[in-house]
Amino acid sequence: MIGFIILGVYTAIFVGSFLLITYLVRSATNDFTALKTVTFGDESAVRPNRWASIISIVTIFLIWGSFTGSNYIPGFLHAPAPFVGETTFTYTLENAEGDRDDATVFVRVGELGEKAEKFEVEPGEGMAKDDALAMSASRTETLLFDRNDEATRKDGAKVVAIDGQPIGPDLSIRTDAGRFALTAKGAISFTPSSGLQMDPLYLPPPEAVVNRFFEIATEGYRGYLLYEHLGISLFRVVAGFFFGALLGIPLGYAMGLANWPRGWFDPIVEFMRPVPPLALIPLMIIWFGIDEESKIILLFLAAFWIMIIAARSGVSGVNITKVHAAYSLGASKAQILRQVIVPNSLPEIFTGARVAMGVCWGTVVAAELVSGVNGAGFMIMAASKFQQTDIVLLGIILIGTIGFGIDVLMRMAERKLVPWKGRS
Amino acid sequence: MSGLAIKNLSMRFDLPNGSHVQALQDVSLHLNEGELLSVLGPSGCGKTTLLNIVAGFLAPTEGSIELNGHSVTGPDKERGMVFQQGALFEWMSVRDNVSFGPRMAGKKQAEWGEHVDHLLDVTGLGDFKDKAIFELSGGMQQRVALARCLANDPDVILMDEPLGALDALTREKMQGLVLKLWKETGKTIILITHSVEEALLLGERLLVMAPRPGRIHKEYNLPFADMGVDGDLREVKKADGYARTREEILGMIWDMEEEIMGRSEDAS
Numbered sequence: 001m002i003g004f005i006i007l008g009v010y011t012a013i014f015v016g017s018f019l020l021i022t023y024l025v026r027s028a029t030n031d032f033t034a035l036k037t038v039t040f041g042d043e044s045a046v047r048p049n050r051w052a053s054i055i056s057i058v059t060i061f062l063i064w065g066s067f068t069g070s071n072y073i074p075g076f077l078h079a080p081a082p083f084v085g086e087t088t089f090t091y092t093l094e095n096a097e098g099d100r101d102d103a104t105v106f107v108r109v110g111e112l113g114e115k116a117e118k119f120e121v122e123p124g125e126g127m128a129k130d131d132a133l134a135m136s137a138s139r140t141e142t143l144l145f146d147r148n149d150e151a152t153r154k155d156g157a158k159v160v161a162i163d164g165q166p167i168g169p170d171l172s173i174r175t176d177a178g179r180f181a182l183t184a185k186g187a188i189s190f191t192p193s194s195g196l197q198m199d200p201l202y203l204p205p206p207e208a209v210v211n212r213f214f215e216i217a218t219e220g221y222r223g224y225l226l227y228e229h230l231g232i233s234l235f236r237v238v239a240g241f242f243f244g245a246l247l248g249i250p251l252g253y254a255m256g257l258a259n260w261p262r263g264w265f266d267p268i269v270e271f272m273r274p275v276p277p278l279a280l281i282p283l284m285i286i287w288f289g290i291d292e293e294s295k296i297i298l299l300f301l302a303a304f305w306i307m308i309i310a311a312r313s314g315v316s317g318v319n320i321t322k323v324h325a326a327y328s329l330g331a332s333k334a335q336i337l338r339q340v341i342v343p344n345s346l347p348e349i350f351t352g353a354r355v356a357m358g359v360c361w362g363t364v365v366a367a368e369l370v371s372g373v374n375g376a377g378f379m380i381m382a383a384s385k386f387q388q389t390d391i392v393l394l395g396i397i398l399i400g401t402i403g404f405g406i407d408v409l410m411r412m413a414e415r416k417l418v419p420w421k422g423r424s
Numbered sequence: 425m426s427g428l429a430i431k432n433l434s435m436r437f438d439l440p441n442g443s444h445v446q447a448l449q450d451v452s453l454h455l456n457e458g459e460l461l462s463v464l465g466p467s468g469c470g471k472t473t474l475l476n477i478v479a480g481f482l483a484p485t486e487g488s489i490e491l492n493g494h495s496v497t498g499p500d501k502e503r504g505m506v507f508q509q510g511a512l513f514e515w516m517s518v519r520d521n522v523s524f525g526p527r528m529a530g531k532k533q534a535e536w537g538e539h540v541d542h543l544l545d546v547t548g549l550g551d552f553k554d555k556a557i558f559e560l561s562g563g564m565q566q567r568v569a570l571a572r573c574l575a576n577d578p579d580v581i582l583m584d585e586p587l588g589a590l591d592a593l594t595r596e597k598m599q600g601l602v603l604k605l606w607k608e609t610g611k612t613i614i615l616i617t618h619s620v621e622e623a624l625l626l627g628e629r630l631l632v633m634a635p636r637p638g639r640i641h642k643e644y645n646l647p648f649a650d651m652g653v654d655g656d657l658r659e660v661k662k663a664d665g666y667a668r669t670r671e672e673i674l675g676m677i678w679d680m681e682e683e684i685m686g687r688s689e690d691a692s
Contacts, residue, residue: 218578327481328503329576344515
């Protein structure tokens with residue numbers, strides 16, 4: 001239900017901001033692409049609208065804050081909160097003889113996750129007596145209304161209406177106070193209006209995540225500070241990738257340059273390539289335990305096949321005329337490898353390295369989820385066991401940020417080292 | 425014996441389906457030092473195969489090639505290549521490309537620096553020597569390829585449609601440059617081309633090849649290259665016999681193409 005509302009709000013902002021921005025902002029650029037009249041179908045003319053990117057990110061945080069009642073955003077933007085406070089409803093009791101009597105139930109609803117204090121009320125007159133109910137927001141409570149009534153369910157008495165609306169075993173109803181249903185044994189089940197906000201157990205507000213960030217950065221979590229958790233994950237990735245590239249690239253070259261290694265390693269590489277690194281985690285634990293060693297070997301394997309294939313396709317991507325030209329100019333095999341094949345395969349190797357780093361980063365998190373005492377993946381796994389959703393969210397945000405950062409760095413290095421990529 | 429001798433060259437290879445291709449059949453030819461031979465023919469006549477065998481990239485099934493008395497078995501710096509495109513090293517500057525041969529031979533900059541700079545000036549690349557390859561136009565890239573080949577001082581220069589990817593105007597200018605460099609350096613050159621005009625203008629000798637199997641169809645000795653060295657290439661085109669020879673060769677190649685078409689239509 002809330003999901004559909006959020007989707008609706010999101011779509012409305014998407015369309016609304018598009019109309020608003022196109023109406024308000026005129027493109028200042030007047031370059032060649034801006035002068036193209038055919039853009040629908042010309043992919044090269046499609047450029048990301050920076051306004052859309054900014055509004056997109058703001059929208060995510062706005063919706064997050066709004067549906068969690070965050071105090072980072074003004075109250076009027078909040079989605080309706082769950083009911084907290086005092087309310088009453090009346091129920092109509094009918095005994096076995098068909099006589100009816102009304103009684104009032106006084107309800108006190110506490111904050112989310114906090115049950116209101118128990119209290120007593122005067123029972124009042126008649127066959128049905130008034131009750132008191134203490135509960136917490138968004139929760140469902142079962143009221144054994146007949147504990148103090150003169151006619152009980154054992155005598156054949158039953159509830160036939162709430163606030164005047166008929167109710168039955170198959171008929172649940174909704175009143176101003178909330179939702180009502182009858183349990184199998186005839187007791188009243190009551191849920192006060194839960195509003196549209198998310199339970200912090202499922203989605204904590206942004207400030208909870210921010211506070212966790214500073215808390216873990218300064219005090220640590222499970223014995224390690226935040227930078228140690230992230231640092232150890234990064235270290236594993238870099239170490240695994242380093243060894244994967246160190247062995248994978250020469251092997252890939254060998255496969256691209258000679259028949260025997262090509263034939264020898266082809267079946268192994270083709271077999272191992274489709275095996276997801278995650279499927280190797282159990283084997284790595286059996287063979288190498290749960291310490292650093294098993295994780296780094298796992299990441300080595302994750303990077304290894306990717307780098308072999310990248311180096312091999314880098315060699316096969318060398319335009320044969322370049323090699324012929326180099327031979328005709330008197331270059332030796334070693335010189336051709338060093339001067340022609342290696343530089344020519346650099347773009348492919350960089351592409352492979354970017355993929356490998358991405359896979360390694362994903363794999364390290366998964367490996368830490370399964371075993372370990374530190375690391376970004378361990379952090380979110382441990383937190384999830386104690387339902388500390390804010391730490392889980394914090395971990396996911398940091399993992400995403402670091403993964404993105406790695407890719408940006410790799411792309412910068414690529415531009416610096418292979419400026420001719422895609423321009424020959 | 426000096427010069428390039430191509431003796432009874434045949435090339436035949438098997439296809440995966442069990443049939444075979446006779447790419448060349450009994451091609452013989454002798455090229456004296458300093459001669460410029462242009463080779464023409466419809467596609468599939470084996471002219472590129474012939475060039476690759478001379479360069480040493482392919483081994484013939486029969487026959488042999490001798491250069492200045494020794495036989496050719498593989499690529500060597502005595503036979504330089506100029507390709508149509510894509511043979512330059514994008515990760516090196518223009519000057520590093522041109523000096524590639526001498527540098528690979530382990531020579532010091534003092535030995536090749538002057539020669540390379542001279543070649544860069546002759547080819548009009550003096551101001552571009554520190555540029556990256558991808559910053560140059562197609563015509564300039566081919567000038568780099570020419571200069572790179574000459575910097576290595578080969579005995580024979582093999583050109584595989586070196587001007588094929590250029591636009592008509594650039595191509596005309598480059599034809600003049602090829603003639604100029606040929607006269608200046610006195611190199612033996614084999615030039616493969618698709619263009620009859622180019623073959624006539626540049627070829628001191630002209631070979632027309634016929635397909636299936638690839639063989640020499642007819643050979644010409646032409647005066648136009650010598651005229652073009654000192655004069656204007658466009659004047660050469662008005663010279664006696666130029667138009668007639670061009671039409672004769674064009675007709676020859678048209679007939680071959682039609683024969684191929686007819687044969688493939690019969691097959692289908």
